[in-house]
Amino acid sequence: GESVGLHLPTLSVQEGDNSIINCAYSNSASDYFIWYKQESGKGPQFIIDIRSNMDKRQGQRVTVLLNKTVKHLSLQIAATQPGDSAVYFCAENALNQAGTALIFGKGTTLSVSS
């Protein structure tokens, strides 16, 4: 079936490094993508989103890149901090409609050491 997935289950970086978390999706009809951060014992927390008519979007210390040609999504975190340690999920909205399911990938666990 169609799914959203991540390339690496874990990523370990040093404080201050830049982190890149990748995601591959397979549904060509998806036109909205979100990165969520999930800390231990908490619900997913919105980080940044991007629509398919864009290929890059920047937030505070985070950048999301979308390559529709190869169905690839990435999250870049600049100057990674210990507080960034969490599981990161990409998710897609499958039908370009409000109120439809988000399909989540399996998650990448980011560990930041100081």
Place this chain on the structure above:
Amino acid sequence: EPEVTQTPSHQVTQMGQEVILRCVPISNHLYFYWYRQILGQKVEFLVSFYNNEISEKSEIFDDQFSVERPDGSNFTLKIRSTKLEDSAMYFCASSENLGPNEQFFGPGTRLTVL
């Protein structure tokens, strides 16, 4: 900042018992969702709800599950006869009604079925 709230934070029940998980979505949101996350796995969509009816549901959401908006603020998930494999974190989410957009997640209810 408005947030989605869920109660209880942890529910322990015996197999075969009924449970009701409760959520208070963000007040001006019109779309409501339930997701679940089995320990160590990805977040999975269960059901979405709009205008007092189910708008979409997954294969997981079988006849044992039901949702309800009993009043203007609460949104509930009922599991009629719990099974061991229903043990998971259950997340409620809500979103506004204009196009594909961010779903805000609650902190989750941990359901343990013994």
